[in-house]
């Protein structure tokens with residue numbers, strides 16, 4: 001995946017979306033229009049809250065593994 005604003009290439013891994021947003025924020029945020037800035041902020045928040053959710057699931061995951069197996073289609 002290539003940056004929309006420069007030639008930087010992003011490797012396909014679990015953090016690609018977050019890496020991409022961090023890169024935009026650091027390198028291109030000032031050149032975004034107001035609407036794009038707003039969209040960037042909203043999407044970044046969504047991505048981060050999803051990551052936090054996944055991490056907290058991992059941290060507490062072991063203790064309620066049996067419980068989770070009943071709701072396993074939320075991956």
Ligand SMILES: [Zn+2]
Nearest residue numbers: 003005006008
């Ligand atoms: Zn870039």
